[in-house]
Amino acid sequence: MSKIPLTLNGAQQLKDELQRLKTVDRPAVIAAIAEARSHGDLSENAEYDAAKERQGFIEGRIAEIESKLANAQIIDPRTLDADGRVVFGATVEIEDIDAGQTVTYQIVGDDEADIKQNKISLNSPVARALIGKYAGDIVEVHTPGGRREYEILDVRYE
Template sequence: MNKTPLTVAGAEKLRAELHRLKTVERPNVIAAIAEARSHGDLSENAEYEAAKDRQGFIEGRIMEVEAKLANAQIIDPKLLDADGRCVFGATVELEDLDSGQIVTYQIVGDDEADIKASKISISSPIARALIGKYAGDIAEVQAPGGVREYEIIDVRYL
């Protein structure tokens, strides 16, 4: 299986989720199943069915997170030496050449992407257009509304 890139912060977030699922969610759902089971007839017990469904979801998510962590290639942006090139983990300051608006994004793994936190997925069109470019370069991004051009103002490894 291919290694999936993750930042140090993204790996920590997944570890925290895994810990919560195993130490809080799993015991809670086991208690809910026991409680529902105590109500008697399981064939018509909606609480029991809901708790079993929840257990299935939690166990599936635990396996998914464990697999992601097992296949993760953890990259610390502070340790990168990419000579100013846009790479995974880099924080990139861009100017939209149409509107003049300046935005800053960090290029992260798919699981870490959060546009509200200015983190874009490595597989997003804008990140793919930025990879390999330097400050001063122009990146052309195929957006739903047509091609957008961004000038790379700065590349940092935070």
Template sequence: MSKTPVTVTGAEKLRQELHRLKTVDRPNVIAAIAEARSHGDLSENAEYDAAKERQGFIEGRIKELEGKISNAQVIDPKLLDADGRCVFGATVELEDMESGLTVTYQIVGDDEADVKENKISISSPIARALIGKFAGDIAEVQAPGGLREYEIIDVRYV
């Protein structure tokens, strides 16, 4: 299986979620199952069914996170030496050529992407159009509303 790029921050969030699932959520659901079992007949016990379903979800998520962490290639944007090129982890300031609006995005892994935090996935159309370009270059992005052009104002590694 190939390595999946993830920033240091993204890897830490994955580790924190895994730790919480193992140390808080898993013991809580085990206690809930024990409590539900103590109520007697399991065949018509909705609490038991709900707790078992929750346990299945938690165990599945733990397995998923362990897989993601083991396949992660952690990249620290501060240590990049890309000579001003747009690469994974870079923070890119763009100007929409049509509207003149400027926006700043960080190119991150799929699991870290969050538009509200201005973090876009490496596999998004905008990020794919930006990769390899320098400040001053024009990136053409095929968006659902048609072709959009962005001028790269600045590339930082923070």
């Protein structure tokens, strides 16, 4: 399996979720299954079926997170020496040339991406267009909404 890029913050979020799943969610679902079993006939017990389904989800998510962490390549953006180039983990301030709007994004892994926090996936069209470019460069991005041009105003490693 190939390495999965994660920022320090993204790796910590996965570790926190794994801890919660193992110490809070897993014991809660086990208790719910035990409670449902105590109600008798399992063939028509909706509570039991729901608890078993939830248990399957939790166990699957635990396995998924453990696999991702085992294959993670953790990158600390503060230690990058990319000479001002846009790379994974960089925070990039860009201006939409047509609209004149400025926005700042951090380029992160798929699991960390959250547009509400201005974190975009390494695999997004905008991030793919920005990677390898420098402040002052103009990039063309082909998005589902059409072609856009952005000017890179600043690249930071924070």
